[in-house]
Amino acid sequence: MTVLLDPTSEQSPTLRPRLPRPDNLDGLTIGILDIAKARGDVFLKRLGERLGERGIAFKHYAKPTNTRPAPLPLQQQIATEVNLVIEGLSD
């Protein structure tokens, strides 16, 4: 029998269930996160306008760069200020 050493971090990923989708957006505030990919700002600005036309509250956020995860303070701010987040993932 051969005994090998495990080359991995030996951490099983924690599976977290997704939050249930809300039935409607009444009374919710939506976060709009620009991850700094090219032209994401154009798409997200227009999205904000459409939400505003429907009377839905929203706030804009922006990552400083798409090449790194969002800074922790920004993650925490979003988590405390809004109920849902929409982001533009690619160019």
Place this chain on the structure above:
Amino acid sequence: MSEAPGDGLIAVVKRDCPTCELTVPVLGDLAQRLGVQVYTQDDPGFPETVSDRIDDTALDVSHRLKIEVVPTLIRMAGGQEIDRTYGWDRSEWERVARVTGLGAGLPESRPGCGAKNIEPGDIERLKIRFNETGLKSRRIEIGEGEDDQEAMHERGWSDGLPLVPPTEERVLKMLDGTSRDPQEVVGLIPPTLAPATVEKIAVNAVMAGCKPEYMPVVLAAVEAVLDEAFAMHGVLATTMFVGPVVVVNGAVRRRIGMNSRGNALGQGNRANGAIGRALQLVIRNIGGGRPQEVDRATLGNPGKWTYCFAEDEEGSCWEPLSVERGMQPGQSAVTVFAGFGLQGVVDQKSREPESLCRSFAEALKVMFNVKSAPSADALIVMSPEHERTFRNAGWSKARVYEELYKLSKIPGEELVIGAKGIAEGSPNPRAGVMVDKFRPGGLMIVRAGGGAGMFSGIIGGWSSSGPRGSTPVTKEVRN
């Protein structure tokens, strides 16, 4: 397995030791006069002068007695060691044995030989057997009927090629290549940000095919990509081609036999191949960074198997890349660059540096797209025959950089959407402006390659080069 020794005199010997051979008559004398338990490490028939010698070819007793030199003579009392000498020294042997008149006719003293139980291979096996390795990684048992290669592939440990099975013995030997504590955390490996201990990195270095002496370079490369400035998470996750390219400078290159000359960027050198591969396996196995998962590369590039080479410092008239980046001459260092592939620069006619610079600049300008400016960083691998042209003209590396930045500027009108009949381009009218292809500091030159061929190479970078994405990082190689 040998019985643990009882009280009285104990000798540990091996036939393959001239000093042990010398003491054969003394051991026979002691056996007759006092009784002595003689443990033999290599030949159960040795020494012939002692009839009840004990076979310790498994080296269990030698290991537990912590024998370092043979012959060793020990006195035990009440189950405890109370006296010890090693080698042959008449007065010492007489003191431990508590007799006089030993070894008439022998020289007064002779140094002993290294004990078999501390030889490489044996010492690791004994530490494993007696659970003294200190290794913390989970043990995975591969069944008798199971193929270890298949077992490793099935567990997802491989980059696609066969791996060296990371047995405890191999990992222990790998850890001998560094003085760092196996449990030291070198950093958190993206994307999962799992802690990478020296031990876990050693396990992956074994699988990649490294020798223990490569470990300091592997550790430095891991440290370098974990520097915030390198943005390893983004380099892994991007849809673009890049992966870490490792350039090695300083004394360690020659010590571990790296290739900086013919085919330096190709196959055939164990250190070049295994170090780059170990870095990739660390990201895969410790960090959990796998293609089509967090690694979103559209095409990737063959350098994501391994991309590591040494600079030919001895042949160069310029300061090495590491010195340009703040290290001392001769100091061992790695520089990591988020790069991909190789674009050839072929110029067999230029004998003047101005002409050669223009060739390089034209090749640099097309990186990604002729419309891409400012573009990604680039690493130029300058061949000896091209470098000679600059050397003969007395050009410093700084002057070459200066010319290349200048010559690679592109007229703004050529970059606009639709220019040259190409829809790609910038929406901003930049007519009349010369636009930089490279950010300041975005070019690096390293010398490598064989002596024949007026062929150099450009290793392209990441579109997110610079402070907003990845900048090259240089780290010292520490033992």
